[in-house]
Amino acid sequence: MQEKKPVDVFWATIFRKRKPAEVSRNHFLKTIPFFEDLSAKQLKTLSVHLHERRYEEDEYLFEVNHPAAALFIVARGEVIVESSSVREGATELAIIKSGEFLGELALLDSSPRSASARATKPTHAYSLFRGDLVRLEKEHPEIASKIYRTLAWVIGERLKATNRQVGIIKRAA
Amino acid sequence: MKDSSRRFRGILIYSVTGIIAISAIVFLIWSLRPMIMPVTIGILLAYLFRPLKTAFKYRWMPEAARATLIFSIITGSLLLSFNFIQENIPNEKENLELRVRLKYKFNEKFEKIMGLDQVTGKGNFFYDLVAKDINPLRIGVNKSLALTPEQSERFLAFRKGVEGFEPVADNYYQYYLVNINDNPQSLEQASTEPANTTKAVGATAQEQSMLLYLIGTLSVWLIMPIVFIFFLLDDGAIDQFFVKLVPNRYFELALTLQEEVDGAIGKYLRGISMECALVAISMVVCLYLVGISFKVSLIIGVLTGVATVIPFLGTAVGLIASIVYVLIAEDLNPLVPFVTIDNAAIAVILVNVFVHLLDNMLFQPIVLGGAVNLHPLVIIIGLLAGSMLFGAAGIVLAIPAIVILKVVSENTFRGLKDYRII
Numbered sequence: 001m002q003e004k005k006p007v008d009v010f011w012a013t014i015f016r017k018r019k020p021a022e023v024s025r026n027h028f029l030k031t032i033p034f035f036e037d038l039s040a041k042q043l044k045t046l047s048v049h050l051h052e053r054r055y056e057e058d059e060y061l062f063e064v065n066h067p068a069a070a071l072f073i074v075a076r077g078e079v080i081v082e083s084s085s086v087r088e089g090a091t092e093l094a095i096i097k098s099g100e101f102l103g104e105l106a107l108l109d110s111s112p113r114s115a116s117a118r119a120t121k122p123t124h125a126y127s128l129f130r131g132d133l134v135r136l137e138k139e140h141p142e143i144a145s146k147i148y149r150t151l152a153w154v155i156g157e158r159l160k161a162t163n164r165q166v167g168i169i170k171r172a173a
Numbered sequence: 174m175k176d177s178s179r180r181f182r183g184i185l186i187y188s189v190t191g192i193i194a195i196s197a198i199v200f201l202i203w204s205l206r207p208m209i210m211p212v213t214i215g216i217l218l219a220y221l222f223r224p225l226k227t228a229f230k231y232r233w234m235p236e237a238a239r240a241t242l243i244f245s246i247i248t249g250s251l252l253l254s255f256n257f258i259q260e261n262i263p264n265e266k267e268n269l270e271l272r273v274r275l276k277y278k279f280n281e282k283f284e285k286i287m288g289l290d291q292v293t294g295k296g297n298f299f300y301d302l303v304a305k306d307i308n309p310l311r312i313g314v315n316k317s318l319a320l321t322p323e324q325s326e327r328f329l330a331f332r333k334g335v336e337g338f339e340p341v342a343d344n345y346y347q348y349y350l351v352n353i354n355d356n357p358q359s360l361e362q363a364s365t366e367p368a369n370t371t372k373a374v375g376a377t378a379q380e381q382s383m384l385l386y387l388i389g390t391l392s393v394w395l396i397m398p399i400v401f402i403f404f405l406l407d408d409g410a411i412d413q414f415f416v417k418l419v420p421n422r423y424f425e426l427a428l429t430l431q432e433e434v435d436g437a438i439g440k441y442l443r444g445i446s447m448e449c450a451l452v453a454i455s456m457v458v459c460l461y462l463v464g465i466s467f468k469v470s471l472i473i474g475v476l477t478g479v480a481t482v483i484p485f486l487g488t489a490v491g492l493i494a495s496i497v498y499v500l501i502a503e504d505l506n507p508l509v510p511f512v513t514i515d516n517a518a519i520a521v522i523l524v525n526v527f528v529h530l531l532d533n534m535l536f537q538p539i540v541l542g543g544a545v546n547l548h549p550l551v552i553i554i555g556l557l558a559g560s561m562l563f564g565a566a567g568i569v570l571a572i573p574a575i576v577i578l579k580v581v582s583e584n585t586f587r588g589l590k591d592y593r594i595i
Binding site: 045048049051052053055059060061062063065066067068069070110127129131132135138139 | 226227230408409410413416417421422424425426428429432588591592593
């Protein structure tokens, strides 16, 4: 039987392995389009600013007309984005699954949410607050600039998709 | 049925945990109350120096080295400032000389203005008019400026020249004798005070207990730099801990509120400190130009700067201190023309008016422009209430507490309405 090596507490502390949760969080973040341009070190810095939230089924992440303050990234579970009107009830706009994000416009200003987001399953999400992104701009501008660039790209893609849909509707009319 | 029982269990567990947590927090705060001051001052200093957090951010510099460098710079500059102020404040001998001179000059000016006759004790018309009201004031000032028997002993020792000090100048000794003659009781006490052994033993015991008290206090204050550096270099972990406790429904509201309160406290503290520093520097420079010695200008400037935290008090402190000083001044070395010992009082009044205008028209709009606007009355009442309830700690904590209350109350109701909670 092989004898176990004695543990050197000092060196073990210095070269300690990162906690599994920390590793899995950073690994998960790397798979999110929003953060794919960030290096491992930058992701580690960013992850300090992410708030971890857990939602029960049917619990709202945010509601329509509430001031927007944060972007949400779904790590596990499912979220439905719905517009609600008194006359027609709730209309499903999109379903956000694990690895996808929502509420990204909150990173730009605090204008009211245009739709509500409700968890349809027990959901685990990360949230990036606008104030933290502003702080990152000052403390780690290279990280913030990459996030803003991705945000501009996402908004551009959404605009193209909207234009296509408007074109289709106009042709149909 | 299953749901309602789960809900009941949830409410029960949350309530019990909440009550235990609140009781534990109250117990801890009460037991550890000597630590409240150092911890709070550490946090407030971290707010003050927060702009330094982003300083020295180089790719090649490890985070630990950056933190050490920032901490060393802040500690070094604080120590240097304290050392500079300590070197420039009067020592024991200068302090005693100042009191003797102040008492003598005060009585001299009083007698001159009131036309008092030393022999008959009769004064001019003005004295007859106000004698009833002003005499108690004169007695009060004389009592507060009179040297105690121990101080008289020390003064006489300094007169002979001890502990490497130059002997007390003749004119100050003459003032001392005149002061003593004005107060025969203290002269008697000063000359007959025996230096017996019992007193010495008592003093030693008192010194020992003071030493123990100092060691105890210092060990509690050791927490301050630790709190300061952790709060200064915190990357959001402390905020995250508190935000985690907030229910999902209030999550975005809590984040927004926390950011607004955080920003407002930081801006106010940095703004008010900057304003105080600018007022102090302006006073020192202007008084020095008028001819007051650098040491005295520094004392009056620092006092005025500190008092500027309370609206109007800074101007009042600066005005009274500088006028009192020029009235007792032996000589002035003005760097500006037209200022003489006779018109120095007018010059220092003009200096105070100038610094007050500078503060109102330049410093306040620039350094306090974006910060929370507090009504002077609110600050005065807050400081009084703070000192009455919690003593010195109350004075230090009053203004940050008022800022937090104001920002939280202003934003909470707006936020609760925006988020359709109320």
